[in-house]
Amino acid sequence: MSGHRAGPHFLQIPGPSNVPGRILRAIERPTIDHRGPEFQALAKEVLEKVKPVFKTKNPVIIFPSSGTGAWEAALVNTMSPGDTVLMYETGQFSTLWSELATRIGLKPEVITGDWRHGVDAAAIEDRLSKDKEHRIRAVCVVHNETSTGVTSRIAEVRKAIDAAGHPALFMVDTISGLASADFRHDEWGIDVTVTGSQKGLMLPPGLGFNALSPKAIEASKSAKMTRSYWDWASQLGQNPSGNFPYTPATNLLYGLKEACDMLMEEGLDNVFARHERHAEATRRAVRAWGLEIQCLEPKEYSPVLTGVVMPDGHDADAVRKVILEKFDMSLGAGLGKVKGRMFRIGHLGDFNDLMLAGTLAGCEMGLRIAGVPIKPGGVQAAMDYLSGNA
Amino acid sequence: MSGHRAGPHFLQIPGPSNVPGRILRAIERPTIDHRGPEFQALAKEVLEKVKPVFKTKNPVIIFPSSGTGAWEAALVNTMSPGDTVLMYETGQFSTLWSELATRIGLKPEVITGDWRHGVDAAAIEDRLSKDKEHRIRAVCVVHNETSTGVTSRIAEVRKAIDAAGHPALFMVDTISGLASADFRHDEWGIDVTVTGSQKGLMLPPGLGFNALSPKAIEASKSAKMTRSYWDWASQLGQNPSGNFPYTPATNLLYGLKEACDMLMEEGLDNVFARHERHAEATRRAVRAWGLEIQCLEPKEYSPVLTGVVMPDGHDADAVRKVILEKFDMSLGAGLGKVKGRMFRIGHLGDFNDLMLAGTLAGCEMGLRIAGVPIKPGGVQAAMDYLSGNA
């Protein structure tokens, strides 16, 4: 095999997404003194610029970490050892979050799901209503379940918590949702939003985020889990002066500033509309192929990625291998209990119509080469939609 | 208009081609002393590495210039004022070359063509046979006519010159052909090959090249046109020690080294096969749309670009405008006498199947949006071919 493949790789996993050159060039700038005035000005600017991306006026904490670290941070800052947290199984990532909770000494109570629907707000309300003693300290759900392509209706979960009159904190993982799918930290009454840099924010991985609410901050003051690296108070104390309690990931912060600028230049609503449009085009392609979409509820279709279910007897990972080798495109594997039974097409981040057409063409050709019995016409269906000829 | 468009621009003009990141990063290295040992080692390496790309063992001259400069260099080094050169009108670029010859004091004799065929070797032979006095000092043809998508059969032109027993120098412009279409400087008995950096070599524009033959070098010794910047002798004198007679375009030479490495890693034959494959897929798309290909001779189809003829009453430039605005893709305009009557799809340089699918999708959707009466199915036809299902 030669060391060189012509043309760009298509990174169509549901994150990390394709990092635009403008951000890569920002990241490439020389590292500066993280205690000097130039950095402090940058930090203050970034900490403000990131807020509208979350649609919040409250503080956003930025960690040098993966998104997984931001999950841990959300819990250790607000909970005490042995606390019960209510979680909802939407797929692999909600499952990982509950495993993490267990590891660090919490008691997650998980409402099981079928991995093909989003969070059932009624089930949440029902469970909370029964928790008369308010032993449940937090409700933790995933906004956009990366493993399945299902986007839960977060506003309804908020309503459910309110309807139950329950004081639990509300925590939402929007690691793969933020900046691709509509998200409203303040309006939806979220106490802790968890996300990472490598999806809708279009950055390489390496930054984890917690957006807070006053209630979450208040809770952190009495929460008894030990914490140091993830401690919000140290961050909240230093951030206003453009400082961080330990060395931040300076170069990724250069990129974050650029990413925020790009999102605002395009307009968040335009960003969301672009992703909805690409998701719809993708689903039309999948249906034209005669394949099933993993998400069963149209109101919960993800604008970020689409899970494609394999016909019985066909291995999704074999298809992905063909597509990687023949067409230099990476797709997402089925994870956990759906391994081999589905693959995931990422259409998030810095993405446009012709990239989508190339992506779907790679899927259509790869499926055929792999011997999966599909009907042609998927790309055509997507183009008909994209060009207003559907 | 916002300052940011999501996703990459599709630069599908027939050059400059999409510059791969690996080359851009090479070019971004700090400039060094062009008289120091590090540069001299680089220069010697590059001057050797570029030879196999031309399939030559003879010297290759590199100018800081556009390809147009390399045309001028070819003529002023070998001709004397008032000399007759035989040229063949394959399209806009062969026409520009003959205009240049006139400007600098030569007498081009042009065999007219219809812009839909390549060089007629028999016509060359016929003309040379009649030139008993050998007043024609050079035969100048374009290998890959960028304005039409017609690739002339250079080996046959060589045979024609030989059959006529004529001593004229043989000069070939392969500005858009080299490193995408098969080209053999030595085997085809070419005396001066003219090219530029921004097509198959995958670099930004800024370098012009002349590959020489011993006969061309000999001719340059008695040629009487004045020359300084373009003078081969100064280059040939300095290049063996890794020097240039004036400051070279250092950073583009960094990129050229990288480009040569990439071409050799992939293998030139693989590069040519890749382009032939993409050209065939493109033609299948064009035919499926019910449109005509500018090139009328299958043996002369260009692997570099495809000229697409508009139906009467439809303006190619209006289509290009729609595609640029809606799909962020640049296509080539019809030039000169075919302005508005055709557009050109570049499929050269650092390019792969999914980029091609995106490119063709942009054309198909744009043609429909622009109201051109095409049949859908072009992308499908291309995919059928690319995936072995044709």
Place this chain on the structure above:
Amino acid sequence: MSGHRAGPHFLQIPGPSNVPGRILRAIERPTIDHRGPEFQALAKEVLEKVKPVFKTKNPVIIFPSSGTGAWEAALVNTMSPGDTVLMYETGQFSTLWSELATRIGLKPEVITGDWRHGVDAAAIEDRLSKDKEHRIRAVCVVHNETSTGVTSRIAEVRKAIDAAGHPALFMVDTISGLASADFRHDEWGIDVTVTGSQKGLMLPPGLGFNALSPKAIEASKSAKMTRSYWDWASQLGQNPSGNFPYTPATNLLYGLKEACDMLMEEGLDNVFARHERHAEATRRAVRAWGLEIQCLEPKEYSPVLTGVVMPDGHDADAVRKVILEKFDMSLGAGLGKVKGRMFRIGHLGDFNDLMLAGTLAGCEMGLRIAGVPIKPGGVQAAMDYLSGNA
């Protein structure tokens, strides 16, 4: 204030160090699928290439984190709640590490120091000898104390532990020492080495490291502190296949590979000798100015940075401000209890003689402009040494 300052900024804090262009360009490459074969090959390569930098054959764990995170990781993987750890106060960073230990529920016992000497191995031996019940579970020291410019003799601490016959784990922070100062994880019998990316490794901040010993791994199996993000077992389980338990900081790993290559190309011994030479030149400059060096023990002079003590009545931060404004150079502040009383000159990482000369010139000129009563001749003294004329 204009937006542009001519020439490069001199980043002469003791880390982050000046990131070389070669590493920045590596980091700028597009992010790839962290679950795909290309990444897995990269990860395996990097995980091996980093070992000789620590002089270890044991596993090295890489976290997306700051160096502070790597401290926390070292403790939570090996300790149980309430465990006693013996620490030695060499300066601000050893102090921060003990505060971190307290925060996460350990009981640090700190041997106080004067911030002008390194670890007193005899004091360690004395204390361990008295710990007959082996309640001390770990000895934690800082190799190169970044706040003072004192490099402790780690081999002697190892000997002290052995002499006391004590089974405590031996943990060493070499965040600012690794790859600039000689460091030998295996030979010195270190159980956990803690470091970060932004000093001798010449990367931007964002990676934390733990080098392990078999004894540390064994201890981690019974250690009872809760952990998830920092959990070694998850890393050790996945790393052999080129995977990480959560999304790694892909682009910094590109840079890490390049950094390891650069260190090996130069040769670690040459790297250390270069730093020793620059440190000696710096100290000669400081002495020529008539100023005091913070480190009082010649055997403990840091090759990484030099702490310069201000004469009474002169504020180090005012000097630093002058130097930043007039000469665009960042120097390190005095931290904690020496704030304002000293500044720190970083001479670590990707650094050479002429950068050092510029650095010392900036200090000498800035000190004079700030009105500090120094003698000129510091740069001269450094040059005399560097050029072999001392």
Place this chain on the structure above:
Amino acid sequence: MSGHRAGPHFLQIPGPSNVPGRILRAIERPTIDHRGPEFQALAKEVLEKVKPVFKTKNPVIIFPSSGTGAWEAALVNTMSPGDTVLMYETGQFSTLWSELATRIGLKPEVITGDWRHGVDAAAIEDRLSKDKEHRIRAVCVVHNETSTGVTSRIAEVRKAIDAAGHPALFMVDTISGLASADFRHDEWGIDVTVTGSQKGLMLPPGLGFNALSPKAIEASKSAKMTRSYWDWASQLGQNPSGNFPYTPATNLLYGLKEACDMLMEEGLDNVFARHERHAEATRRAVRAWGLEIQCLEPKEYSPVLTGVVMPDGHDADAVRKVILEKFDMSLGAGLGKVKGRMFRIGHLGDFNDLMLAGTLAGCEMGLRIAGVPIKPGGVQAAMDYLSGNA
């Protein structure tokens, strides 16, 4: 020899100068369609932004070429075969320009100089006064003679031409002067200014420039030298719409826009003052070493570079070799008739005080190591001046 040298190379030849990262990152952007609207907007912007750098309101032509090409362009656009041009020998580059003139069929008449002074305006006036028939068609002088470090007083040459009442065109090479030394195309009545990208403009080499006057444009209409690549008329016809007659060096134009922005952000007067200051500091160092400055006339000291004369019996190239090997710094060689007898220190372009200190330290140490009998104290003298303690 290892492949890696620590720290940045000091590129202190008098051009190419150190290219700032901001410009390198601009150049690294993907190449775009040079016939599309985005490029046209860029071209129009650049063609305007470059004018104030020349202090002109007249057109500036930009060629993909070296500065040598811009010399040729100046002559072939304005002269007719056999024309006489008056030139003044200030050093190697003025000599090369006269050789070029001869090569292309002009008759240069050269007023000889001693390479240690600038243009003698009185000699020009004297010669022109005698040319009653106005056979001299142009006066061609070098503003900043790169080979010697002598900056001619261009305004006085203009006065001399006027005093002689002579109609010759006035052409000035400011290849190494522009954007480092004060230069005023319009005010000084220059007809053609010749420059390149790789000096004060801080770009890599690859762009040549001609700034014009109405008189020069008028002259070009009747000038009879053949020209095509260098033809102004083609450029002047296309530039107003943001086009060029052939493919421009797109990526260098990205850099040129950035360079113009940087110069305007700093302010041209500040740029000039910075260079004057560094030149004075350099001369003080040279004098402190006890060495001679090549330029003998204080009014003509170059702010761009300083030529340092070797004591008898010492070879400047041997010193340069020592400095390159020991200190990774490139200095300029003595050229032509002063080869080996002097070296040149470039202090142009993107340069600051600490870079200068490092540069002078490299010279001082290298001179001593090479055994040149100098007095120490050069860097000290420079620092004294730079810090206001002289």
